[in-house]
Amino acid sequence: MTLTLLGNALALVFDPYVLWVIVASAAFGLFVGAIPGLTATMATALLVPVTFFMAPVPAIASIVTATAMAIFAGDIPSCLLRMPGTPASAAYTDEAYAMTKKGQGEVALGAGLVFSVIGGLFGTAVLIIAAPALAEIALKFSSFEYFWLVILGLSSAVFLAIGDPLKGVVSLLLGLLVSAIGLDNPAAYPRFTFGNAELAGGFTLIPIMIGMFAVSEIVRNVANMDQPWEMAQSKIGNIFDGMWTLTKRYPIQILRGSTLGTAIGALPGAGADIAAWMSYAMSKRFSKEPEKFGTGHVEGIVEAGAANNSALAGAWIPALVFGIPGDSITAIVIGVLYIKGLNPGPTIFMEKATEMYAIFFVFILANLLMIPLGVAAIKGAKQLLRAPREVLMPVILLFCVVGSFAINYSVW
Amino acid sequence: MKFNDALIGAALAALGVIVLWHIQGFPPMTGQKYGPAWFPGLIAIGLVICGSLLVLGRLRAASPQALAELPAWVRRPRAVAAVGSVIGGLLFYIFAADSLGFHITACLLLLVWSRLLRASWLLALPMAIGATLVIHLSFYKLLKVPLPWGVFERFAF
Numbered sequence: 001m002t003l004t005l006l007g008n009a010l011a012l013v014f015d016p017y018v019l020w021v022i023v024a025s026a027a028f029g030l031f032v033g034a035i036p037g038l039t040a041t042m043a044t045a046l047l048v049p050v051t052f053f054m055a056p057v058p059a060i061a062s063i064v065t066a067t068a069m070a071i072f073a074g075d076i077p078s079c080l081l082r083m084p085g086t087p088a089s090a091a092y093t094d095e096a097y098a099m100t101k102k103g104q105g106e107v108a109l110g111a112g113l114v115f116s117v118i119g120g121l122f123g124t125a126v127l128i129i130a131a132p133a134l135a136e137i138a139l140k141f142s143s144f145e146y147f148w149l150v151i152l153g154l155s156s157a158v159f160l161a162i163g164d165p166l167k168g169v170v171s172l173l174l175g176l177l178v179s180a181i182g183l184d185n186p187a188a189y190p191r192f193t194f195g196n197a198e199l200a201g202g203f204t205l206i207p208i209m210i211g212m213f214a215v216s217e218i219v220r221n222v223a224n225m226d227q228p229w230e231m232a233q234s235k236i237g238n239i240f241d242g243m244w245t246l247t248k249r250y251p252i253q254i255l256r257g258s259t260l261g262t263a264i265g266a267l268p269g270a271g272a273d274i275a276a277w278m279s280y281a282m283s284k285r286f287s288k289e290p291e292k293f294g295t296g297h298v299e300g301i302v303e304a305g306a307a308n309n310s311a312l313a314g315a316w317i318p319a320l321v322f323g324i325p326g327d328s329i330t331a332i333v334i335g336v337l338y339i340k341g342l343n344p345g346p347t348i349f350m351e352k353a354t355e356m357y358a359i360f361f362v363f364i365l366a367n368l369l370m371i372p373l374g375v376a377a378i379k380g381a382k383q384l385l386r387a388p389r390e391v392l393m394p395v396i397l398l399f400c401v402v403g404s405f406a407i408n409y410s411v412w
Numbered sequence: 413m414k415f416n417d418a419l420i421g422a423a424l425a426a427l428g429v430i431v432l433w434h435i436q437g438f439p440p441m442t443g444q445k446y447g448p449a450w451f452p453g454l455i456a457i458g459l460v461i462c463g464s465l466l467v468l469g470r471l472r473a474a475s476p477q478a479l480a481e482l483p484a485w486v487r488r489p490r491a492v493a494a495v496g497s498v499i500g501g502l503l504f505y506i507f508a509a510d511s512l513g514f515h516i517t518a519c520l521l522l523l524v525w526s527r528l529l530r531a532s533w534l535l536a537l538p539m540a541i542g543a544t545l546v547i548h549l550s551f552y553k554l555l556k557v558p559l560p561w562g563v564f565e566r567f568a569f
Binding site for chain 2: 050053166167169170173174176177180185186187189191192215218219222223224225388389390391393394395397398399401402405406409
């Protein structure tokens with residue numbers, strides 16, 4: 001029974017079309033992650049309209065692969081430009097740049113790649129073990145437990161607003177108010193539609209997400225495009241040199257970073273960026289040589305680099321089992337899961353077991369694929385970072401427009 | 413742009429009151445305790461409470477806060493034009509795409525946007541046409557999304 005299940009899942013993943021989707025999304029993720037200002041969340045938002053037309057497994061696979069690659073690729077401009085490619089690399093950007101300045105750019109890039117892979121695989125292992133086990137418990141839930149679970153999920157919006165919880169509550173209320181618009185209530189009474197037929201259908205999730213996560217970042221980018229980028233190092237040697245030594249020297253740090261990252265990822269609200277900040281701080285706190293932190297010391301990069309990639313997989317645990325997002329990426333993913341008929345919830349591992357195991361395989365595959373593609377991205381970093389932003393941003397913006405249109409064929 | 417918390421708070425509370433007033437007209441559901449007005453009502457009460465708390469918090473705070481704070485990029489005309497063109501361009505697409513057609517609108521927008529971001533004509537022009545073509549091929553041809561043809565209806569391919 002289990003063996004046929006695994007076999008079917010493998011067959012789903014090792015389909016030429018799915019593999020092609022994985023490689024293409026990997027390249028896309030590396031590109032988006034490596035360009036400062038474009039984040040993994042944005043990569044997900046941009047993928048959604050494309051995945052809309054795919055079968056469930058390739059759709060989810062493309063998001064899993066692209067985000068894993070993007071979080072790693074964020075380390076590349078950290079080392080070379082002192083600009084985090086994604087917020088998840090911000091915690092150790094100064095450290096990585098200091099290493100490059102000291103002539104240790106290869107070590108910093110290599111550590112970013114190797115320990116991203118290890119962290120990602122660790123998080124995946126926890127996801128594979130914990131999610132079905134948790135689902136088993138959640139199967140005993142009745143309406144009361146679900147009610148409180150939904151409350152917990154909604155309250156995670158409050159934790160996301162780190163600065164001021166009150167403003168988090170305000171955003172939550174405004175979101176709920178928007179969702180109340182339209183006919184979609186038990187009485188089927190048109191609420192807040194002002195007689196408008198388009199409003200009666202309510203707001204569609206995907207255009208909202210594209211607007212919130214992608215267009216907002218484009219606006220931020222075009223507002224600050226005056227400064228040119230300067231690379232600290234253009235020739236990059238063998239990045240795997242000394243990685244084994246690092247693994248032997250910092251085994252506890254790797255384990256600690258991966259564990260903390262997975263846990264933070266699994267907590268509703270907090271994602272890869274917070275995981276990286278916390279584990280960088282933890283690494284410094286428990287280090288034998290804390291005075292070296294900030295001067296170009298690899299220890300923090302090892303630990304935080306593992307943490308942000310493991311957080312990515314960790315975030316899927318509550319997303320799959322309860323439909324509660326572990327981070328902003330899985331917040332989008334949950335929408336995609338519903339569209340694809342893979343409604344998250346404890347029964348997903350019974351009703352859609354093959355698809356779930358296929359997604360787990362994709363996680364493993366994506367993290368392994370990170371090694372060859374990551375090397376290629378690092379080698380090509382010079383060209384990658386020279387991508388002309390002045391035409392890139394307009395093209396992405398047009399893509400946002402068409403992507404939103406593609407969901408319900410209307411500009412409204 | 414960063415507004416004073418008190419201003420935002422007042423606006424939120426006002427929104428809450430408006431919603432509360434608006435939902436008075438919602439009909440109750442026969443035989444049910446909770447009608448369509450119940451949940452928006454809850455949200456509105458929450459908005460009023462949070463808005464008031466924001467105002468109170470601002471009034472009690474020792475340090476003054478400007479009514480509205482402008483971000484640094486507002487002082488750079490080029491950046492203002494770029495940000496304005498993003499919003500204006502999106503509005504333009506919404507109103508013009510159906511009559512003008514996707515292809516013309518998209519090319520025009522791409523040109524304006526990239527020129528405002530200081531791309532040379534040599535880069536902007538081929539990119540505008542190329543990107544429009546790629547989107548046409550991938551979305552219109554491959555994914556069968558009915559992008560409007562507008563004035564080009566006769567030449568549809």
